[in-house]
Amino acid sequence: MSEITGGKIPNNVNLAGDRKLQRALEAWQPSFLRWWQDMGPAGFQADQVFLRTAVSVEPEGWAHFDYVKMPDYRWGIFLADAVPDRKIGFGDHMGEPAWQQIPGEYRNALRRIVVSQGDTEPASVEQQRLLGRTCPSLYDLRNLFQVNVEEGRHLWAMVYLLHTYFGRDGREEAEELLNRRSGDADKPRILGAFNEPIEDWLSFFMFTYFTDRDGKFQLLALAESAFDPLSRTTRFMLTEEAHHMFVGETGVLRAVERTAQVMRESGKDHPDDLRRLGVIDLPTLQRYLNLWYSLSLDLFGGEISSNAATSFATGIKGRAKEEDYPDHRALTGTYPLETVKEGRLQREEVPMRNAMNEVLRDAYVVDCQRGVDKWNRALEEKGLPFRLRLPSRRFHRQIGIYAGAFADPDGHLLSEADWRARADAWLPGPSDRAFVRSLMQRPIDQPGTMAGWLGAPRQGIKGRPVDFQYVRRAEA
Numbered sequence: 001m002s003e004i005t006g007g008k009i010p011n012n013v014n015l016a017g018d019r020k021l022q023r024a025l026e027a028w029q030p031s032f033l034r035w036w037q038d039m040g041p042a043g044f045q046a047d048q049v050f051l052r053t054a055v056s057v058e059p060e061g062w063a064h065f066d067y068v069k070m071p072d073y074r075w076g077i078f079l080a081d082a083v084p085d086r087k088i089g090f091g092d093h094m095g096e097p098a099w100q101q102i103p104g105e106y107r108n109a110l111r112r113i114v115v116s117q118g119d120t121e122p123a124s125v126e127q128q129r130l131l132g133r134t135c136p137s138l139y140d141l142r143n144l145f146q147v148n149v150e151e152g153r154h155l156w157a158m159v160y161l162l163h164t165y166f167g168r169d170g171r172e173e174a175e176e177l178l179n180r181r182s183g184d185a186d187k188p189r190i191l192g193a194f195n196e197p198i199e200d201w202l203s204f205f206m207f208t209y210f211t212d213r214d215g216k217f218q219l220l221a222l223a224e225s226a227f228d229p230l231s232r233t234t235r236f237m238l239t240e241e242a243h244h245m246f247v248g249e250t251g252v253l254r255a256v257e258r259t260a261q262v263m264r265e266s267g268k269d270h271p272d273d274l275r276r277l278g279v280i281d282l283p284t285l286q287r288y289l290n291l292w293y294s295l296s297l298d299l300f301g302g303e304i305s306s307n308a309a310t311s312f313a314t315g316i317k318g319r320a321k322e323e324d325y326p327d328h329r330a331l332t333g334t335y336p337l338e339t340v341k342e343g344r345l346q347r348e349e350v351p352m353r354n355a356m357n358e359v360l361r362d363a364y365v366v367d368c369q370r371g372v373d374k375w376n377r378a379l380e381e382k383g384l385p386f387r388l389r390l391p392s393r394r395f396h397r398q399i400g401i402y403a404g405a406f407a408d409p410d411g412h413l414l415s416e417a418d419w420r421a422r423a424d425a426w427l428p429g430p431s432d433r434a435f436v437r438s439l440m441q442r443p444i445d446q447p448g449t450m451a452g453w454l455g456a457p458r459q460g461i462k463g464r465p466v467d468f469q470y471v472r473r474a475e476a
């Protein structure tokens, strides 16, 4: 068991025992804090927020809850405890000891993966920085900030790896992680979904459900890595990620429940009527779902990928829960894919290692469906016939074999003209966005009060009631 120690940077990696590394990270820290002031939640930096902070890596009781000003949050470096004599669990090096240092030939590939993961963490904070101004309740405001500070900590986790194991290149990459900006034309973030604006709370809930869940699966795959420090750091990140997805799942659920309640009470089901009654109609919820799900599917990369094959072969990145698969070398066998040729779908058998992105995406899709089922149960309980659903994974893709194809949510291929003529029914358009934003014009900051479009949560945070003062404004 490794102990968390204090100092400027809380950690359980014995930072004090490596003065050079400690100095380098202490030099990066002011840049991080400047970035947080510039790009973190706008307008709330002086407020007291009821946050959890990691204080240990034990499964029970790793978190401490208290009021803290966000700039004073104790961002630290926490690795899950080492597994004694850990062996590589897949690929060509299966059975060999896990790496405590990076083999030179894999350094570039590993650096790319750590940088890509690291880049998503500050990106999401940037995407969400204005949401506090339109929070639907203090409970939700607190959850937003919890997600934001933990994404900041995830950035620390990746920067620790860059500084410790990648030499000068790693230090330069750590600087660059603070220089790119979500949505910036000149210095965008690396991955598409992390440059999309999150301008309203429905998008935030869809993002934390679908896009943070991509994060979960990337972290699960990296938790299998032969590079042991990466495995240990991602294992601890997963404990924090679970809360982000909870925020998304329950956020969408509460929106669905509130709409369903108003539908029952009013007897109306036309979107125009429901909009007049101040709730988000179900077809609009479906369009937001379609958008964020399809953007998140792209994050897994191409269906047929030699990079993915190499990452698996070398041991850099495995599958989610690798132990559940019968064959950890995946040298034999194929994966059946429906590819697009001359505007038609055709079946193609792909060597298993080349299909590893798709295998990970499969696990993600199954996990996404569970929340959709819960949302639909809420509709069913109200006796409403509408059902939300995940669109086909061919729908609205920009990466991989379906990029450039025009599929409807059922997966049928259309002409570009037909697709464009009908896209308004499938993806949020300007009027949907304007309506959703019209519901979110000011912060709802009375304890226990919820915005009219959103149901109340079942319970509060850490045993506190729903009407607890989760955020204390500085000038309240």
Ligand SMILES: [Fe+2]
Pocket: 121, 150, 151, 154, 215, 241
């Ligand atoms: Fe994260």
Ligand SMILES: [Fe+2]
Pocket: 151, 212, 215, 241, 244
């Ligand atoms: Fe997250």
